[in-house]
Amino acid sequence: MNTIPTSGHLVVVRDSFARKLLELARRALVSDQVIPYLGPGLLRLSSAEPPVPCTPEAVAEALNTRAPAPSKIRTNMWSVAQFIEQRRHRRTLQAWMTDIFAGPAAPSILHAWLAKLPLSLIIDSWYEGAMRAALAEAGRTDVVEIQGVTRANEVGDIWTRTYDLSGRELEAGAATKTVLYAPHGSIRPAANFLIADSDYVEALTEIDIQTPIPDVVKERRVDRGFFFVGCRFNDQMLRTYARQIMKRSEGPRYAIMDRQTLTRNEARFLAASGITVIDMPASEAVAQLAGSAS
Incomplete structure (x- = not known):
């Protein structure tokens, strides 16, 4: 069976059905009808051993080598970061995260392909900045990046900062063809990280009530769907952000994921959010997407 409705109404497509649905998703991306939502799993497409961590658990491990956290929180990135912030100061956490993500992460073929499309909005949910690098390498001059920032370093009601691809900070609301939105921050250009529980x-x-989400993101999602790739939703934080970012969007919604690896909470989240799972390896899906457009 290629389409699998589960008890939670999760829809999973495989084999020829998956390839056909992926072709529909490709066309929707090309015509700017869906928004790419990129996760850290894409780092594995460019390198078997990525130069930076590609899971929250790997970030927690890297932080633990610098300041061992209690065993009960040791694998939780957000809690380990909070432990360091409380005992070593925010500046230490910031410096360590900057060091952990210092290695340049090469854009994958998917990043490079997306960079050439006239997309209105791209969501990058990890810290490494590969999508930003791909847009710069494509010579794009009609892009701004909006990054989430920690309130720990801010005075006033500031949730995000806006940059052009050269790293120059811009006024919020700058008009542009493509908005790259990094809700959790990014290593470049200013090492903004939302990482600790605080x-x-x-x-x-x-x-x-959507306050932390930029107005331009709210505006551009209304008549579009979402295409998730390289993402996992096995933590409540990740599910909450994805749910709120795609809130009030029109659809359709697709995700490239391995059905066998989904946790129960992930499956429930995907079903409740109306996200159809295209069950195929990310490398195969990316080859079909980028190869079809070359």
Whole structure:
């Protein structure tokens, strides 16, 4: 069976059905009808051993080598970061994260392909900046990046900062063809990281009423769907942000994921969000997407 409705109404497509649906997703991307939502799993497409961590658990491990956290929180990135911030100061956490993500992450063929499309909005949910690099390498001059920032370093009601691809900070609301939105921050150009539990306290309090999400993101998602690739939703933080970012969007919604690896909470989230799972290896899906457009 290629289409699998589960008890939670999760729809999974495989084999020829998956390839056909992926072709529909490709056409929707080319025509700017869906928004790419990129996760850290894409780092594995460019390198078997990525130069930077490609999971929250790997970030936690890297932080633990610098300051061992209690065993009960050792694998939780957000809690380990909070432990370091409380005992070593925010500046230390910032410096360590900057060091951990210092290695340049090469854009994958998917990043390079997306960079050439006239997309209105791209979501990059990891810190490494590969999508930003791909847009710069493509010579794009009609792009701004909006990054989430920690309130720990801010005075006033500031949730994001805006940059052009040269790294120059811009006024919020700058008009542009493509908006690259990094809700959790990024290593470049200014090492903005939402990483510790404390970074999310106010954000999660306000996110139900959408305050931390830029107006341009709210505007551009309304008549579009979402295409998730390289993502996992095995933590409540990741599910909450994805849910709020795609809130009030029109659809359709697709995700490239391995059905066998989904946790129960991930499956529930995908079903409740109306996200159809295209069950195929990310490398195969990316080859079909980028290869079809070459």
